[in-house]
Amino acid sequence: MKFYLKSTLMALGVAGAFMATTSFVAADADDHKLFIDDVEILTDIAAPEGSPLDHLYSGWRFRSPETQDLQTDDFGNPGFAAITLAEELWDTAEGAKGKSCASCHNDVDEGMKGVSAAYPKWSDKLGKPHTLVTRVNECRTDRMEAKAWKWEAPEMLAMTALVGLQSRGMPVAVKSDGPMKSWMEKGKDIYYARVGQLNMSCANCHEQNFGNMIRADHLSQGQINGFPVYRLKWGGLGSTHRRFKGCMKNIRAKAFGVGSDEFIALEAYVASRGNGLAVETPAVRN
Amino acid sequence: MDISKYVIACFIAGSVSVASAADVAPADVVFTDDTMVENSLTGAAGDAVRGREIFSNRKQGNCLACHVNEQIPELGFHGEVGPPIDGVADRYSVSEMRAILVDSKKALSEDTIMPGFYSLDLGIRVLKKFSGKTVLTASQVEDVLAYLTTLKE
Numbered sequence: 001m002k003f004y005l006k007s008t009l010m011a012l013g014v015a016g017a018f019m020a021t022t023s024f025v026a027a028d029a030d031d032h033k034l035f036i037d038d039v040e041i042l043t044d045i046a047a048p049e050g051s052p053l054d055h056l057y058s059g060w061r062f063r064s065p066e067t068q069d070l071q072t073d074d075f076g077n078p079g080f081a082a083i084t085l086a087e088e089l090w091d092t093a094e095g096a097k098g099k100s101c102a103s104c105h106n107d108v109d110e111g112m113k114g115v116s117a118a119y120p121k122w123s124d125k126l127g128k129p130h131t132l133v134t135r136v137n138e139c140r141t142d143r144m145e146a147k148a149w150k151w152e153a154p155e156m157l158a159m160t161a162l163v164g165l166q167s168r169g170m171p172v173a174v175k176s177d178g179p180m181k182s183w184m185e186k187g188k189d190i191y192y193a194r195v196g197q198l199n200m201s202c203a204n205c206h207e208q209n210f211g212n213m214i215r216a217d218h219l220s221q222g223q224i225n226g227f228p229v230y231r232l233k234w235g236g237l238g239s240t241h242r243r244f245k246g247c248m249k250n251i252r253a254k255a256f257g258v259g260s261d262e263f264i265a266l267e268a269y270v271a272s273r274g275n276g277l278a279v280e281t282p283a284v285r286n
Numbered sequence: 287m288d289i290s291k292y293v294i295a296c297f298i299a300g301s302v303s304v305a306s307a308a309d310v311a312p313a314d315v316v317f318t319d320d321t322m323v324e325n326s327l328t329g330a331a332g333d334a335v336r337g338r339e340i341f342s343n344r345k346q347g348n349c350l351a352c353h354v355n356e357q358i359p360e361l362g363f364h365g366e367v368g369p370p371i372d373g374v375a376d377r378y379s380v381s382e383m384r385a386i387l388v389d390s391k392k393a394l395s396e397d398t399i400m401p402g403f404y405s406l407d408l409g410i411r412v413l414k415k416f417s418g419k420t421v422l423t424a425s426q427v428e429d430v431l432a433y434l435t436t437l438k439e
Contacts, residue, residue, distance in 0.1 A: 193409070193410060194409040194410070195409040195410050195411045195412075196408070196409045196411065196412055196413065196416075197401075197408050197409070197412050197413065197416035197417075197419065197421060198401045198409070198421070199391075199401055199402065199407070199408055199409040200399055200401070200409065201409075204399040205399070208399065209367050209399065212365070212366045212367050213363065213364075213365050213366045213367075214351050214352060214365045214367050215344075215348075215350065215351040215352075215363050215364075215365050216362070216363040219367075248411075249413070251409070252412060252413050252416045253409060253410075253411045253412065253413060254411040254412070254413050254414070
């Protein structure tokens with residue numbers, strides 16, 4: 001595909017007006033480096049063994065320089081309003097037991113360090129994988145005797161972003177073996193299934209065509225190491241399931257439900273495709 | 287098919303095309319060697335001017351999402367998922383281009399990302415409002431085809 005693009009550009013000689021967009025000629029991940037408050041976060045790594053990809057890239061590498069910039073310091077990152085909210089929630093006692101998150105986990109930066117990098121993660125209690133969302137809700141309902149938060153509630157998005165932030169820079173390390181195996185297989189089936197009237201799979205766009213423009217969008221590998229992400233289009237944080245839903249709708253497919261077993265399996269599988277990439281939560285996207 | 291519903295759906299999608307009784311049904315399109323569809327799907331020639339519009343319309347062909355087209359410089363953001371469409375009529379015959387449009391999975395390759403535009407070989411879990419429907423109507427395919435035939439270097 002890149003060959004075609006280059007040959008058109010050469011054939012055109014002086015690029016026409018519509019070629020003037022910078023992202024258009026970038027037929028690949030760019031070579032920018034991500035520093036957040038002067039600490040480097042690696043945005044690409046050689047793919048681990050068994051990966052269908054040669055090299056893994058964070059979605060950050062496919063965004064415009066303007067969007068990339070928003071992620072380079074925590075004051076500029078619009079996702080940090082939610083972090084502030086979650087820091088308050090962390091210390092707020094709620095529910096019949098009169099406990100807060102801090103009652104059991106102490107300071108968030110101690111208690112939650114490295115935690116999110118391993119999610120989704122098998123739960124014997126549930127008999128299925130826990131996502132960070134269901135894990136937070138288990139603490140709320142069982143230990144605090146407080147009400148569960150909805151999947152996309154501002155509090156849930158904020159709390160999962162705050163917990164995710166405590167793993168920032170650490171490699172995603174989701175387990176695929178043992179009881180997770182059948183869930184990974186289910187997620188993989190969904191990833192490669194052709195869906196919708198446009199008859200496409202996740203792999204068509206994110207495995208075969210990352211680096212290519214699809215109209216105005218620069219296709220990434222669809223990695224989830226930055227979730228929940230702050231999306232300018234959403235004007236707020238959103239979960240992986242919301243993103244999956246949007247992609248399915250775009251190809252005119254009936255999406256699975258937010259929080260459904262199908263999306264939990266897909267999340268686990270997609271997370272495992274990014275094993276080794278650094279966590280970037282809360283990342284910023286357009 | 288409930289024709290009145292279909293007409294309304296087309297209207298909502300901003301399309302002026304209406305399925306006509308003379309159209310060949312998607313399942314009845316005759317392929318030669320899997321690579322050619324020799325007869326017009328409507329029995330008539332398409333309109334290249336309308337075809338150009340359908341080519342870039344996001345709710346219709348949206349071909350520009352994946353194919354660079356030098357002849358449409360007024361619109362930005364041409365996709366690069368597929369090969370540039372420029373000069374396509376020098377590379378393919380009309381029958382071959384019709385086959386690609388009708389069912390790219392058959393005419394090009396089984397695992398191409400390009401949708402079939404007049405095929406009912408759809409993915410699973412099709413949204414209800416699109417289920418049992420082709421992406422383009424027969425006359426829209428003929429319009430796009432008429433437009434593609436003008437693309438010579």
